[in-house]
Amino acid sequence: MNSENRVTIKDIAKATQLSVATVSRILHKKGQHNSQTVKRVTEIAKQMGYVRNTSAADLVKQKSRIVAVVVSDTKSNFSEHIIDAIEAKAIPAGLNVFILHAGNHDEASQIRAIKTVVERAVMGIILVSLELDDHVLATLKDISIPSICLSTSVKDATIPFVTSDNYQMGYTATQLMIDKGHTKIALAGIPTTGSINLRTQGYLACMADHHLPVKPEWIHYGSCTYDDGIKAWQAYAKKREITCAICASDFTAIGLMNAVTESGLKIPDDISLVSFDGTEMVDMVRPRITSITQSFYDMGLAGIQYLINGKDVKTEYLPFKLTERDSTRNLTAAEQGSKKD
Template sequence: MTLDDRVTIKDIAKTTQLSVATVSRILHKKGQHSSQTVKRVTETANKMGYVRNTSAADLVNQKSRIVAVIVSNTKSNFSEHIIDAIESTADEDDLNVFILHAGTRNEQSQLKAIRTVIERAVMGIILVSLELDDEVLSILDSTSIPSICLSTSVKDGVIPFVTSDNYQMGYSATQLMIDKGHTKIGIAGVPSNGAISQRIAGYLQCMADHHLKVSQTWIQYGTCTYADGDSAWKLFAKNREITCVICASDLTAISMLNAITESGLKVPDDISLVSFDGTELVDMVRPRITSISQSFYEMGLAGIKYLTDGKPIQREYLPFKTVERESTRRLRN
C-alpha cells in the first residue's frame, strides 16, 4: 500500500460522521469519549484497514540529527531569511536540514510532505508559512515528533507558532498613510482567508476608526505573489480613486510599481506604495519602497531553538517595524 492509498483519519471521520478531531483523539487514546463512540470508531478503523503511522521517528527521534522544514510553494522571498536562520543554527549544532515544499492550502500536498518526514525519523518539523487544515493538525498533534509553525498562526493552539501580528500590521500600514493625509487607500494581494487575511481586518478597522468609507473595489485579493500587483493595478486604474496602495508582499509591491510606471504614472507623485515583509527587495528598486518589516530571521531562530533547546513556546508574536522610504508621500491639504 502506498502513502496515497492509506486509509486516513479523515476517511474514518467521514464514514462514522464524526469530526476529524474526535476520531484522531480516540485512535490515539486521548481525551474522554463514550464507550459506544470508541467502539464505533475502532471497529470502523479495523474494517477499513487503518494503520497508525507511528513511524520509527516515534521511537528514535531523540537520537535523530535531522530537522525537516516544510515550506509553502508560494513564490516569495521572505522564507529565505527564515531558512537561513534555521540552517545556520543547525550547522552550529551539527544537525542536518532537509527541505520540502507543499501548497499553502493544498491538503494532499501537505499530508504527503508530513508523512514523508515522519517516516524519515526526524528530530523535529518546522512548517513555514503554511495554512494547515484539521487533518494535518491532527497528524502533527498525534505524533511524538515536536513541530512548530513559523510565519502563520494556528487555531486553538494545537501546535506552537511564531509569527507577526497580521492584524496589527494591517492597522499600522493604514494608520501610517492616514497620518500622511490619505483617505482613499487600497489594499492588494492579500488572501481572503487564513491567518494572513487579518491584514485586511486591521486595514478595515483602522479605516472605520477614522470614519473613512471603503469601496469594495479598493480591496483586491491575491496570494502575495508578483502577479498580484499587476492584476490589481489594472483594476484600480479603471476607476482611479485611490491615492495609496498597501501591498501584501514586497514582490506584489514591486509588480505594482512596475505596472504604475508602465501606465505613465509615478510613485509616489501619483500613487503611494507600502509593502509588507521589508526584505532586501524594497531597497533594490527606485523609488525604494516603504515597508512594514517583519523579523523573519528571528522567526527562524525561534523555530530551531524550540527544537534544539526546548524553548517553551505556545504562541509568540514577534515585533515588526515601519520603515519609511521614498515610495510614500504626504498629501497636501
C-alpha cells in the same frame, strides 16, 4: 531510490561473500579490517549504489539528527531568511536540515510532506508560512514529533507558532497613510483566508476608526504574488480614485509599482505604495518601498531553538517595524481637499 529498490548491507554481503556483520562494521568504519577487504567492500558498495540509511542509524542511537523544514510553495523570498537562521543554528549543533515544499491550503500535499519526514525519523518539524487545516493539525499531533509553525498563526494554538501580528501590521500600515493625508487607500494582493487575512481586518478597523469609507473594489484579493500587483493596478486604473495602495508582499508591491510606471504615472507622485515583509527587495528598486518590516530571521531562530532546547513556545508574536522609504509622501492640503469627494 525507493525503499523497495534500496541496496542493503545484506546485498553487499552476498556480493562480497562476507558476513553481514563484517560488511556493516566496514561501512560504518568500526573495528580493524584488512585494507584489501575494506577496499573491496567500499568499491562494490559504490558500484551497487549503496546509500547509508541515516534514519535507521539514528533509530539505533535513539536520537535523530534531522530537522525537517516544510516550506510553502507560494513564490516568496522571505522564507530564505527563515531557513538561513535555521541552518545557522542547526549545522553547528550537528544537525542536518531537510527541506521540502508543500502547497498552502493544500491538505493532500501537506500530509504527503509530513509522511515523508516521518519516514526519515526526524527530531522535529518546522512548517514555514503554511495555513494548516484541522486534519493536518490532527496528523501533526498524532505523530508525536515536536512541531512548530513560523510566519503563520495556528487556530487554538494547537501547536506552537511564531509569527508577526497580522492585524496590527494591517492597522499600522493604514494609519501611516491616513497620517499622511490619504483617505482613499487600497489593499492589493491579499489572500481571502488564513491568518494573513487579519491584515485586511486591521486595515478595515483603522479606516472605520477614522470614519473613512472603503469601497469593495479597493480590496483586490490574491496570493501575495508579483502578478497580483499587476492585476490590482489594472483594476484600480479603470477608475482612478485611490491615492495609496498597501500591498500584501514585497513581490506584490513591485508588480504594482511596475504596472503604475508602465501606465505613465509615478510613485509616489501619483500613487503612494506600502508593502508588507520588508525584505532586501524593497531597497533594490527605485523608488525604494516603504514597508512593514518583519523579523523573519528571528522567526527562524525561534523555531530551531524550540527544537534544540525544548523551549516552551505556545504563541509568540515578534515585533515588526515601520520603515519609511521613498514610495510614500504626504498629500498637500489642496490635494487632501480635492480627494475627499
